[in-house]
Amino acid sequence: MRRHTSTLARAALAVIAAAAIGLSLAMLARTQAGLSVERVAIGSTPATIYRPQGGRPAPVVVVAHGFAGSQPLMAAFATTFARNGFIAVTFDFPGHGRNPQPLPGNPAREGGTTGALVDTTVRVLAYARTLGDGQLALLGHSMASDIVIRSAQQDADVGATIAVSMFSRTATATSPRNLLVITGDWEGRLKTEALRVVGLASAPDPAQAGVTYGDLALGTARRAAFSPSVEHIGVLFSPHSMEEAAGWLEASFGVPPGAMRYVDRRGPWIVLLLTGFVLLAWPLSRLLPVVRDPPAGAGLSGWRLWALVAGPAVLTPLILRVVPTQFLPVLVADYAAAHFALYGLLTIGGLRLVAPRRDASTRVAVPRAALIGATLAAIAYAVVGLGAIIDAWIASFVPGPGRALIILAILAGTLPYFLADEWLTRGSARWAYPASKLAFLLSLALAVALDPRRLFFLVIIVPAILVLFLIYGALSAWAYRRTGHPAVGGLTNAVAFAWALGVTFPLVAAQ
DSSP states (O other): OHHHHHHHHHHHHHHHHHHHHHHHHHHHHGGGTTEEEEEEEETTEEEEEEEETTOOOOOEEEEEOOTTOOGGGGHHHHHHHHHTTOEEEEEOOTTSTTOOSOBOSOTTSTTTTHHHHHHHHHHHHHHHTTTSSSOEEEEEETHHHHHHHHHHHHOTTEEEEEEESOOOSSOOSSSSSSEEEEEETTOHHHHHHHHHHHHHHHTTSOOOTTOEESOTTTTOOEEEEEETTOOTTGGGTOHHHHHHHHHHHHHHHOOOTTOOOOOOOOHHHHHHHHHHHHHHHHHHGGGSOOOOSSOOSOOOOHHHHHHHHHHHHHHHHHHHTTSOOOOSSBTTHHHHHHHHHHHHHHHHHHHHHHSOOOOGGGOOOOOHHHHHHHHHHHHIIIIIIHHHHHHHHTSOOSOOTTHHHHHHHHHHHHHHHHHHHHHHHTTSOTTHHHHHHHHHHHHHHHHHHHSHHHHTTHHHHHHHHHHHHHHHHHHHHHHHHHHOOHHHHHHHHHHHHHHHHHHHSOBBOOO
């Protein structure tokens, strides 16, 4: 009876998850309704042009992503602008997304790559000038907020600039023309910076969010807008951000003919799509072969378990503080790979010291074909399938030229960590798995605290790693319950994280 009920529950969840995937894909496709979307190359820079069908001349908005970003991350702004009658152009900076060129300069030095990024933006602006009615605007997020401000200050044809999650030392009370600063309400320090910059125009009165200062006709307008209940990435999907940005363009250039008064609201549909895909894995996991019965795992509890959860978390950043970790041409990912590797090796060493010795007579033979088959199936679903969703709607996830070898190098670091962690936490105390992941995140935080200048960008990946831990933690748990072997989830997670780190962070030119 219980087995029958479980089968019905899995079947029902499969139907619900499939419906959620289908509905979310249909709604995401509708974001481009009425638009012409064209992929082009501006020299070596990949770009995408969004314009209303019909081809009327209109102002052109160049949309630039931030550090470790790519075109899909900025698509909500592009579709909002295009469906409101403007022409939008997104592009990938060197070293990012599908741009085959590495990021020039020295990213570790302040301003080390600024000139090259501004040059890229100026070239895209020159191309954009040929697409519309001659009027131009710029939008940039995070790192690119400073880049678009500098670019606008070099080009008198840029009539409006939108800086999202802004930090910039070059903005003044009148330059660039008509500056809107959008910040997530959870970005405390960047909110202060937004009010500081807008306050240059409101002085001697302090600037207030939601108030426009200066004169739009003269190009001196300034405004700060705080999007509610979002942080550094959520601000890119907030309907409030879209409304503020589109409204600023209309105030600066007028309402284009054929504007639809549209706001892209793709954020909840992306969440539903990811949720449906993850939940579908539970019923599908029953298709995996049983690899080990009884299930394998360390089966630790008490001080042995918690010593292995806490020990590597503290020791890893302390050791790496004095060890060179710059061995890959990918910013941040090389340290992350080293952190994974040392953390995993310390865990393996700890397991050898404290795990109870198993009698050879009690060992269970593992069918190699079943283990390989289960692992390949899990990787296909969790990396290839989920990667396709990420690549289409969130960020570039297909490896560009030169990144395959980088993924393999990072895999050498993620393999020992995830294999050791899966073995440590499976069959152990109930909260061992989430506790070990929390310990890893705290370990990264300690690493940043010990060397903030070199590892500051690690702060950016912590929320992403948390999301990946949640997603792949669920997938590996279901795989373990079915197969009984920690290696299936461990190998899958290792490949997934190596892939994500290898394709996300900027490829840097040799110094």
